Amino acid sequence: MIFKSHLISMLVFSGIVSTIIAFIRHDDKAMIRKEGIKLFLYMSIGIIAGSWIINFL
Amino acid sequence: MRPYLIFLLSWLIPGSGHYIHKKYTKALVFFSGILLLVILGIIMEGKFFLPYTETSNNYGVVQKQFHPLLILGFLGDLGLGLFNVIVNLLGFAKGNIESVTYHYGTTYLVSAGLLNYLVALNAFDIARKGGEK
Numbered sequence: 001m002i003f004k005s006h007l008i009s010m011l012v013f014s015g016i017v018s019t020i021i022a023f024i025r026h027d028d029k030a031m032i033r034k035e036g037i038k039l040f041l042y043m044s045i046g047i048i049a050g051s052w053i054i055n056f057l
Numbered sequence: 058m059r060p061y062l063i064f065l066l067s068w069l070i071p072g073s074g075h076y077i078h079k080k081y082t083k084a085l086v087f088f089s090g091i092l093l094l095v096i097l098g099i100i101m102e103g104k105f106f107l108p109y110t111e112t113s114n115n116y117g118v119v120q121k122q123f124h125p126l127l128i129l130g131f132l133g134d135l136g137l138g139l140f141n142v143i144v145n146l147l148g149f150a151k152g153n154i155e156s157v158t159y160h161y162g163t164t165y166l167v168s169a170g171l172l173n174y175l176v177a178l179n180a181f182d183i184a185r186k187g188g189e190k
């Protein structure tokens with residue numbers, strides 16, 4: 001069994017998904033990099049913020 | 058006709074539609090990314106959705122009950138094309154609900170299928186635009 005840490009599971013997932021979506025949406029390398037980083041940050045920050053809020057429920 | 062064929066091919070083998078259009082980097086990224094999601098999903102003991110649940114009544118007769126949410130999950134997994142068939146034939150992705158990573162694994166698998174739909178649609182779009190020129 002791998003990824004016992006939920007955070008790492010989600011970060012790896014975010015990394016792969018944001019890379020694929022960035023490649024789907026753009027052809028230019030600079031735009032792919034920019035979109036990939038942006039999506040990854042959105043997902044990562046969303047995950048951490050969501051988890052933090054759930055912690056109080 | 059050709060764009061539909063490319064869509065079908067790209068659905069069966071992730072990235073193949075882009076490979077035909079000589080977008081080799083994209084093809085490699087899509088194929089390896091989706092394959093990686095599937096492998097991680099299997100290692101994390103996730104499962105492929107079935108469109109029904111099986112329940113047994115008082116007489117021990119097993120009944121299949123279809124559920125809309127399970128059907129959606131099943132359609133998501135179906136997006137993997139040949140990967141879905143191969144994984145099922147090998148007997149993987151049966152799921153282990155006692156595993157800590159079960160839900161993550163299942164999410165990895167269904168997400169891989171959904172992403173492949175997007176990749177196939179992108180390949181279809183490229184083929185259609187190419188045909189118009």
